[in-house]
Amino acid sequence: MIVAEGNLVIVHGRFSGFGAPTSWIAADILVIEEGILVEHWDVIEDEAIRAQSKSDNPMFRRFIPGWSIRDLDR
Numbered sequence: 001m002i003v004a005e006g007n008l009v010i011v012h013g014r015f016s017g018f019g020a021p022t023s024w025i026a027a028d029i030l031v032i033e034e035g036i037l038v039e040h041w042d043v044i045e046d047e048a049i050r051a052q053s054k055s056d057n058p059m060f061r062r063f064i065p066g067w068s069i070r071d072l073d074r
Contacts, residue, residue, distance in 0.1 A: 007032050014047065014059075022046040025059050 001012045009030040016023035024044050031039035047059050 003010045009032060011028045011030070012026070014023055014025055025047050026042060026044045029041045030037055
């Protein structure tokens with residue numbers, strides 16, 4: 001997902017299949033001025049499994065390990 005307003009851009013995504021035991025949830029925050037990247041921050045964390053989710057909601061849509069599409073209908 002990419003969200004932009006003015007010169008601020010946020011990119012949020014899920015990364016898997018790169019050999020780590022857990023998928024990553026990441027957000028990159030960018031400041032763009034005159035078409036040039038001038039600032040960048042990022043946050044990366046391991047995706048929580050359902051047993052670790054205090055809200056009983058997935059971190060990133062239905063792709064959380066151990067969840068099914070039916071879990072979203074609750």
